[in-house]
Amino acid sequence: MARPKRNLHAAAEESTTPPDALTPTQSVARVIKAEGNSLYSCLLPNQQIVLVELAARFRNTIWIKRGGYVLVDLTPPEEKRGKVEGEIANVVREEKEWRKQSYWPKEFAKATFDDDDEDEESNVGKMPPSDSEGED
Template sequence: MGRPKRDIRAAAEESTTPPDQLTQAQSLARVIKAEGNSLYACFLPSKRTVLVELAARFRNTIWIKRGGYVLVELTPPEDQKGKVEGEIVNVVRDEKEWRKQSYWPKEFPRSNHEDEDDEESTVGRMPPSDSEDED
């Protein structure tokens, strides 16, 4: 039997609002790639790559895309089991709202790739025909 919709909505609503402050073990990270089995390789502001696990309440509810931002809680090195170094405790869905927070790292600048794609993108367009050039 599937999960109740109220659980799905609660997980989705929780990820839209950023927390007021972060704990010592928490950090924002950029997702590099999905490793499978709810594991993700993430890039921390300290230029370190970590392998983190998605919290159970977000699984099959919220999808994380490559290049997106997540809030990770790193476990102390003495408590780590295997290669997993922490857990994704929140997913940044409303990036504009999260960027207003004082704890947003300066190492994650605002991306301008949306503006660049509009200028000279030829994706989905037909190639120019020869008859247009002969005028």
């Protein structure tokens, strides 16, 4: 039997609003790779790569894309079993709202592109130059 829609909506609604503060074991991380079986490789702000498990309430409800952001809850080293270092406690869906929070890492700042860096005109979407143009 399928899960009730209210459970799906509750999980989706929970991920839209960021928490007011993080616990010492929680951190925002960027998803690098889906490893399978609800396991994901994530990059922490200190450039450490960790293997985390998706919480059961999000499985088959919310999909996480590579390059997206998640809130991970890392387990203390003395409680760690195997290679899994923590759990995905929340999925960042409304990134704009999350970026306004004071705990958003500066390492994950939005990349801005300067137009001053490109001196040449882009050739994207243009036909290649023909050889007969200079032979008149």
